[in-house]
Amino acid sequence: MNTDGAGRAIHQIMAGYADGDAISNEAVWLRDIFRSWGYTSDIYADLAHVSPNLRTACRSLSDYAAKSDDICFHHYGITSPATEVFLASPAWKIMVYQNITPAAYFTGFDDGLATQLREARAGLREIAQQADEVWAASPFNAAELQAVGIDNIKVFPLLFPPATLERTPEPLIMKKFTGALKSILFVGRIVPNKRIEDLILAFGWYNIAINPYSRLILVGSHRSAPRYYTMLRMLAGDLDLPNVCFEGFASPAGLAAYYRIADLYVCPSVHEGYCLPLLEAMYMNLPVIARRAGAMPDTMDGAGILYDDLQPVELAELMHRVMVNPALRNDVMRSQDERMQRLRERPVEAELKALLADRLS
Amino acid sequence: MKILVANKDRTDDLGADIQKSAQVRMRGGEREVPAQIAPDISALSLARPKSEADYLNNLIRLIRYRDAVDTHDFAIPRQPGMSGLILSRLKSFLWKLLRYQHNRIAFRQNLINGLCTSALEFEIACRRKAVADLDQRLQRLESRLPPEKPS
Numbered sequence: 358m359n360t361d362g363a364g365r366a367i368h369q370i371m372a373g374y375a376d377g378d379a380i381s382n383e384a385v386w387l388r389d390i391f392r393s394w395g396y397t398s399d400i401y402a403d404l405a406h407v408s409p410n411l412r413t414a415c416r417s418l419s420d421y422a423a424k425s426d427d428i429c430f431h432h433y434g435i436t437s438p439a440t441e442v443f444l445a446s447p448a449w450k451i452m453v454y455q456n457i458t459p460a461a462y463f464t465g466f467d468d469g470l471a472t473q474l475r476e477a478r479a480g481l482r483e484i485a486q487q488a489d490e491v492w493a494a495s496p497f498n499a500a501e502l503q504a505v506g507i508d509n510i511k512v513f514p515l516l517f518p519p520a521t522l523e524r525t526p527e528p529l530i531m532k533k534f535t536g537a538l539k540s541i542l543f544v545g546r547i548v549p550n551k552r553i554e555d556l557i558l559a560f561g562w563y564n565i566a567i568n569p570y571s572r573l574i575l576v577g578s579h580r581s582a583p584r585y586y587t588m589l590r591m592l593a594g595d596l597d598l599p600n601v602c603f604e605g606f607a608s609p610a611g612l613a614a615y616y617r618i619a620d621l622y623v624c625p626s627v628h629e630g631y632c633l634p635l636l637e638a639m640y641m642n643l644p645v646i647a648r649r650a651g652a653m654p655d656t657m658d659g660a661g662i663l664y665d666d667l668q669p670v671e672l673a674e675l676m677h678r679v680m681v682n683p684a685l686r687n688d689v690m691r692s693q694d695e696r697m698q699r700l701r702e703r704p705v706e707a708e709l710k711a712l713l714a715d716r717l718s
Numbered sequence: 719m720k721i722l723v724a725n726k727d728r729t730d731d732l733g734a735d736i737q738k739s740a741q742v743r744m745r746g747g748e749r750e751v752p753a754q755i756a757p758d759i760s761a762l763s764l765a766r767p768k769s770e771a772d773y774l775n776n777l778i779r780l781i782r783y784r785d786a787v788d789t790h791d792f793a794i795p796r797q798p799g800m801s802g803l804i805l806s807r808l809k810s811f812l813w814k815l816l817r818y819q820h821n822r823i824a825f826r827q828n829l830i831n832g833l834c835t836s837a838l839e840f841e842i843a844c845r846r847k848a849v850a851d852l853d854q855r856l857q858r859l860e861s862r863l864p865p866e867k868p869s
Binding site: 464465466467468549554558561562565566567569570584587588589591592594595596597649659660661662663664665666667668670671673674675678685688689691692 | 722753
């Protein structure tokens with residue numbers, strides 16, 4: 358066992374901790390790396406926002422204690438008691454900016470959440486200034502920090518743990534979606550910045566005008582914005598689309614099943630801090646179409662298809678082409694394979710050691 | 719319009735081709751096109767609410783347009799070949815056969831839906847009136863209080 362960090366700790370502080378959440382998965386991966394280096398490492402989270410089945414996998418914020426030569430990471434994306442604990446820590450403080458969704462998207466759908474997001478963005482500069490170091494999960498997030506006057510940002514792209522997709526797919530879901538229907542998939546929370554209405558409108562054209570033997574599978578929790586979810590269901594009804602399937606939150610085994618069932622992954626979101634499902638879909642050999650917005654061009658990194666300013670009927674036509682045109686599909690899949698190869702070769706530990714060189718020595 | 723495939727700008731070739739096909743699709747033809755709903759009663763009129771109250775008002779208004787089960791005929795998808803033809807004919811026949819019973823059930827369901835929507839509207843109107851009355855009472859009471867002393 359490596360004992361580089363004997364007596365020192367590298368802890369992480371989070372606003373919440375949930376099963377299947379990309380940031381929670383990253384925190385677990387980092388914790389395991391720090392422990393393998395010989396450091397004491399734990400994840401501290403606000404227990405009010407921890408999945409009940411994970412209460413033993415992390416520790417309460419009130420248990421957090423640190424020394425001045427420790428390191429403390431804080432994954433920041435919303436105001437929470439975790440930020441206060443982070444700022445009060447005597448350790449070397451590293452804020453990891455995971456992005457804050459602009460509040461305007463939630464106005465009217467959830468005014469309380471909109472206020473929380475507005476406060477988080479208003480406090481972004483001050484919190485970043487009080488941290489000893491600022492990291493960003495994507496170049497897009499780094500640019501947002503620079504726009505509020507923060508310099509010397511280190512970019513550490515969100516970690517992609519493929520093991521979560523290698524579980525046995527949930528048999529009930531595999532059984533539910535049998536039949537030779539073309540399946541278009543979206544994975545992500547059902548929230549307004551994802552612009553899922555654009556995908557439903559495009560699917561309306563695809564299903565009614567191009568291929569009636571098709572379905573749209575929307576996987577993700579709708580608890581963050583139930584009013585937005587209501588609007589989407591009403592829209593599917595207006596367009597008379599019984600094949601729009603709102604599946605809700607999926608377990609890792611469920612997620613593995615949805616990716617296996619699908620023929621195409623489409624992300625119409627207009628604001629993303631990273632968007633890990635794009636990589637998950639590529640890993641599961643699905644052609645990926647995403648809007649050229651937010652951090653998605655960074656995450657795609659030259660792979661798949663990026664689009665901008667497409668009418669719903671045009672997006673439907675693009676989806677159709679990717680599924681039926683072998684030459685186009687081959688170009689897409691080749692670029693995605695190259696992207697996956699670069700990800701597999703990513704030297705995560707070496708990257709971390711280089712970023713933390715000054716503190717670990 | 720912008721389309722990048724594997725980091726190559728394909729707007730001029732693939733994009734132009736897609737635009738052309740899309741125009742043909744929009745004209746209709748052998749297949750139907752999605753229903754066009756007037757913007758003021760479309761679900762998308764909920765997309766940019768000013769506040770939660772604004773959203774709720776609009777939602778109730780839209781529910782009123784949607785509280786009935788639609789009993790119109792719908793297109794039955796048909797797969798190619800003889801089996802597709804037979805299956806679609808069979809589905810059309812069954813639909814015609816069951817239509818009378820279906821309409822009877824839909825009539826009862828629509829009655830219940832309509833009553834529920836009315837009850838919801840009455841409830842909201844009552845709540846609004848109660849809040850407005852409380853507001854007025856509060857204002858009257860506040861006007862009786864002595865003015866605050868400057869600190």
